[in-house]
Amino acid sequence: MRAFVMPATQQDSTKTVIVGAGIGGVTLAAALSRRGMACEVYERRPQLSGDGFGLNIQPAAVAVLYRLGLEKKLDETGIRTRAHRYVDHLGAVLFEEARGIDAGFDTPQFSIRRSDLLDLIHSSVESSATFHFGTELAPEQLDRIAPRDPASGQPTDGLLVGADGLHSVVRRALFPEAMDLNSGDMVLWRGITPVPRLLDGRTMIIANDGTGVRLIAYPVSHAHDQRGESLVNWVMLVPSSRGGPVDNSNPTQTTDFLLGIIRDWHFDWLDLSALVTHSQGLMRTDLADRQPIDSWSRDRCVLLGDAAHPMFPIGANGATQAIVDAETLATRVCEAPDLDAAIADYERLRIPAVSKIVLANREMNVREQASHALQKNERIQELISTADSYKAKTAVTRPG
Structure with a gap:
């Protein structure tokens, strides 16, 4: 793959090429374009992803999104999460942890x-960013999207950014030796369901039974909340040995399987x-991540988001990072x-911090899985200790 070499004197007029229009890629396009920098974004899907499942930021x-001018729109669209409430499979409260402003x-x-x-972030992108949808790329095809002079169409010097997720073609081109996935030995089943308002409408539920199954559920829609409802995003984590259907080609079979997993669960609320x-x-x-690596770049190509540091979706940090x-x-x-200095600074600031989070998420998964075998009082203490340990190891959850 060619090296994108950009002399410092040309930096202001050089385009950045971004592969991937997910959360990270579109945020980068917004941040660059709002600073007057031109960029092009290539996405294999025909449009912005319509994935309607939820996430936590x-x-x-959120401070970054506020700087993109999205403060009002976030309040009009999502939910300000007030607390994480840990419960058992019968809905009894084990302990509660304040979040966000309340923390x-x-x-x-x-x-x-x-x-x-994704739509909100895209709405903040300025006209100096151009999106190309429906562009499927293989690692050997990356040269053809190199930054180009708008008049001659000839390649110019610039930066290529891989923001193309877990199965990144840019990462495969840069680090083919670092593509192995690390299994968390859990299957994640995701859903999103409108229900009567869940508790106060601002609380995330984290439930754990005596068999290693966990359920995470939280409201994600301001519009539903205004109607006295909650649109609840939920994730059921099931040990791989009991993971269920390998695909969702038979929704009835999948639903019956999931209902069987929680047949002994009951929440009054x-x-x-x-x-x-x-x-x-x-x-x-499948629950999977990759071992942290000590470099995210080669030449003038650099990774971000899941392309750089895929992590277990435990701790609500993937989209955040x-x-x-x-x-x-x-x-x-x-x-x-x-650009050499820019990439070096970026890696210096981000690699150590995010690598800690990847490893902290692994530890949290192991400890939460193990806690199901404990008696109630011991389980409560272990969950509190796990949450405190995670906060101590991840700067993202600290005030300031």
Whole structure:
């Protein structure tokens, strides 16, 4: 793959090429374009992803979104998460942990549908960013999307950014030796269901039974909340040995399997059967990450988000870290004396911090899985200790 070499004197007029129009790629396009920098975004899908499942955005990333001018729109679209409530499979409260503003941060934690967040970020992109949808690329084809002079169409010097997720073609081109996935030995079943308002409408539920099954559920829609409802995004984590159907080609079979997994569960304040049965969609994925690597770049090509550091979706940090990556890279590209310095600064600031989070998520998964075998009082203490340990190891959850 050719090296994109950009002399410092040309930096202001050079386009950045971004592969991937997910959360990280679109945030980078917004951050660059709002600074007057031209960029092109290539996405294999025919349009922005319509994935309607939910995610959480931690305060550090919400601050980035506020700087993109999205404060009002976030409140009009998502939910300011007030607390994480840990419960057992019968709905009894084990302990509760404040989040966002209620935990002393300057900005809230938001729960929101991924598709809604992607649309909001895209709405903040300025005209100097151009999107090319329906562009499927293989690693050996990356040269053809190199930054080009608009008049001659000839390749120019510039930066290529891989923001193309877990199965990144850019990562495969840069680091083919670092593509192995690390299994968390869990299957994740995702759904999203409208229900009567869940508790106060601002609380995330984290439930754990005595068999290693976990359920995470939280409201993601301001519009539903205004109607006295909750649109609840939920994830059921099932040990791989009991993972269920390998695909979702038979929704009835999948629904019956999930209902069987929680047949002994009961919450007075949430109809779990309806949560599964009336979901607007069901999706299966395997819990997986990759071992952190000590470089995200070669030549003038650099990774961000899941392409750089895929992590277990435990701790609500995946999209958060992609957003922080994007602003950090955009800032360094605009302020550093040249691209070599910009990339070096970006890696210095982000690699150690995110590598800690990847490893902390692994540890949290192991500890939460193990806690199911403990008696109630011991389980409570272990869950509190796990949450405290995670906060101590991940700067993103600290106020300030």
